Amino acid sequence: MNGFPRRALHAAMVSTMLLVVPLVSAPPATAAPREFFVSSESGSDTNDGRSAAAPFKTIQKAADSTLPGDTVLIMNGTYGDINREGVVQISRSGSPGKVITYRPHPGHDPVIAPKTGWNGILIVGASYIKITGLKVRGDSDNLTLEDAEAGSKPSGPAFNTNCIFARKDAETGRSPHHITIRGNHVWDCPGSGIAAVGSDHVTIDYNQVHSNSWYSTYATSGISVFHPVNADDYTGHKIFVRNNTVFDNEAKIKWHACDCYSDGNGIIVDDTLHRQDDDPAYTGRVLVENNLSFNNGGSGIHAYSSSGVDILNNTAYMNSRGRGINWPNIGAWDSKDVKVLNNVSVARAGKETNFSHGNENVVYDHNIYYGGLAPRVTGPNDRVTDPELVAPGLDPWDSDFRPSAGSPAIDSGTETITEIDRDGVTRPQGAGWDRGAYEYATP
Template identity: 25%
Template sequence: MRDFTSLLIALLLLTGNSLLAATYYVSNAGNNSNSGLSLAQSFLTLQKGADVAIAGDTVLVANGTYAGFDFRNKNGTAANRVVFQALGTNVLINQSGPIRSDGINIENADYVTVDGFIVNGMPGNGNGVRVVTSDFCVVRNCSCDGNAERGIFTGFTNDILIENNICTNSVDEHGIYVSNSSDRPIVRFNTCYGNNNIGIHFNGDLSAGGDGIISDAQVYGNVLYDNGQAAGINMDGVLNPLIFNNLIFNNHFGQGIALFQQDGAIATRGAKIFNNTIIVPSDGRWGILVRDGSNIGTQIYNNIILNFHAWRGCITVDNTAQFTSDYNILHDKMSASGDGSAISLLQWQALGFDAHSQLADPLVDIFGDPANGDYHLAIGSQAIDAGTTLVNSFVNNDLDGAPRPLGAAFDIGCYEFVPISGNGEPSGALIEIFPNPTSDFVTISGEFTHFHLQVIDANGRVVLYRTGAGAPLTVSLKDLSPGVYFLLLENERNQLLGLKKVIRE
């Protein structure tokens, strides 16, 4: 018996907590004296779920209204994360947790996932979601509105992933704030608008401890608009950030993107700013602000940067050493001497920058429907096929997920133009689709392998994306609204195989 017990202990040590992992449930109909192990035996409060959860456990929360929770001093592992997940789309936290003013607080707890919560109206100095001194955490699919400080706040959080969140109307500060010595954060596919200050803010903040540097941040696929101060994306003390495919427009009293040093240990430097679309309103400041020191190793390629301020313009740098910029679409306002004055694009080019860049056409000639916030490229836009391949090690898709490039070269800006012909029926090599029209599924047959499929609506938006190893392929269109769609097929080298029109009845 002793040998069997030793064997069991060894097995548990080898497999972590996976053999013991539990799924707990929380609902408004629950009771904290229940086991929590089924919906019928659910807990009543989120805090009860947080109290019992350990590595490998999942806490599933039914639709309803709840007070927040605090999870701290317990770690998951890479193989056995601790997961807090909404079961439906209406899991609302509208009261603070028991310790802090935040809706969700993750503290000193690695490998934790927070998924799908609505966190609104946290009082005092409360954040919607707060993650501190916790590594390898994930915050995804959350909606944070009207919170006193920020939608999502993190500090000393290496390898955090913040994705697919909506952070709006923060009363004091920002939509998303990544702070302190937090290396390798990924902030992607989020929407931030209506916040009092910044859309997405990074601050290494040396005074808080650590090295005061945020290294290797990736910021892509975010939509940031109507935020109130400083910038759409603000970076203080960030080393080698990668910033691409972001749509940044109508942010007031600030920059589109700002690189600088204030609290961080270094000036943000080594930035790669690729394929963003930045529209600065008349009450904004600069499109991209590059303060002294932030010029070192910074590259700005394939961006649309337009500025409607009276004299401030598209790019300003305090120091041009080790700085590069090209293949952008710009207004005729630049600066090589900081915020104080502007020069023309021609004068800027004489300094050795933006040799292949273009002065911008009117908005309506560049974009599909800019008056209504649609910044997809218009047919015949000057941005089409006008970019450089210098970005192709980093930028493989656009903001919609469409592969880049689709045409002869990269398009400029956050969207790649989808090449639909006038009649919508370019020839396809031995490709057939049936049934057409369809009310549900469509099957694509032909002689092709290892392909990408995009389903594109009549406005050029990618509404469905699939990959496959070979034909035939059956795709469900039943979740799409009735109308005309185009099926764009490309091979693994992004070469066009065919484009077919289909009618969804």
């Protein structure tokens, strides 16, 4: 069966019993969640940071003060690098039910602006962390391709700065898990837009990620999930990449490992099989759904050397624009146990539509392909036809990728676990699931 059966909800009957128990002393009270305030304009790290009237100056000071359940509220201002690692390094963890949250103070619009450090926001070995509603802007506007070709080196951060990056702590060996990166605007970082490396239980959703990866020698991408690790033995979906808008990410500098152009993808799930290191293969599943990925240098969305990936109801438009790149607009290769269902793919002329190389038990079905080279593989319900989108284009501010009335994407998909679209519209609206990131709703 190529589709996913819809999950039913079951009510559990609970019996209550009257128990007689001896009196015991109450457990010790836990610390109540706190709020820390940060202002680059009026703050001081000698303040206590507990009010908007006495904020810290750096996000780092707040991060180093947090306990599980705390919230860091970032006020207006621009937040630059404090050291070679970048603007803030989050190493203190929350706990189950007590996530540490980083977000703007209500009504404020701060910008995290790394320039010479490795990262805007670095989550290093910390868990139960939520980054939401923030702007992270790199310095690519002030860099040039000529300078990057001469100076982008693996040892230097200037051309490799990442916007939001999660990784293992090399000193403690801790790997990050239960990380949420939601609703952020991430752009102009010469390295990765959003990357989770060696992590588990990661949610990356509702972000706008664009114009990243231009000058890095590390072959980065807009959104990257690389070498996830098992924090537990759960084998269902643990990593979610959904409802993101990803465009204009491109690797314009050769990857130092091969002296070739590589990656610069919109979204990549990379080597969950751990063929590039000695760690055991990841046994959870990755869900990539409802994303819009267009005009990127590499693939729009793909899984490479990975297993347990479900690529459902995405729209990929005119990717593989990069120099020396001809990767699939959407799909998988050198992978196994991957489902590519209900997607809409419009490829560039002369560019690959999908791949079948090295795949095992990779299912393509109920997708629409248009443009580009003929698909390397098609399922019984795949269609090669114009999806008839409303106003698709390369201009991110003046395009509409929804299906128009009469689109062959409407009601022609298969039932999956993707029960809402990227706008929150319930699926299905008609006789069946629509293909692509948007469910057609009658105006």
